[in-house]
């Protein structure tokens with residue numbers, strides 16, 4: 792049986808990336824982070840193999856905006872930290 796990712800394919804990127812898209816993308820990367828299991832890394836939100844569709848979409852949007860992997864990781868960590876405080 793095919794994985795859901797293979798059936799649905801990639802999510803489309805917005806034609807123009809707005810500030811709101813960047814917020815959604817950052818949230819997607821932070822919420823759909825990897826969780827280590829004995830069988831390998833899975834998305835801690837939907838249990839799909841990591842990186843899941845939404846995580847990949849978020850990375851593509853943020854990369855298109857010129858952010859490096861390191862910057863994205865820092866922003867996702869800050870997003871998670873702000874969620875814990877609120």
Ligand SMILES: [Zn+2]
Pocket residue numbers: 822823824834835836837838839843844845846
């Ligand atoms: Zn996910």
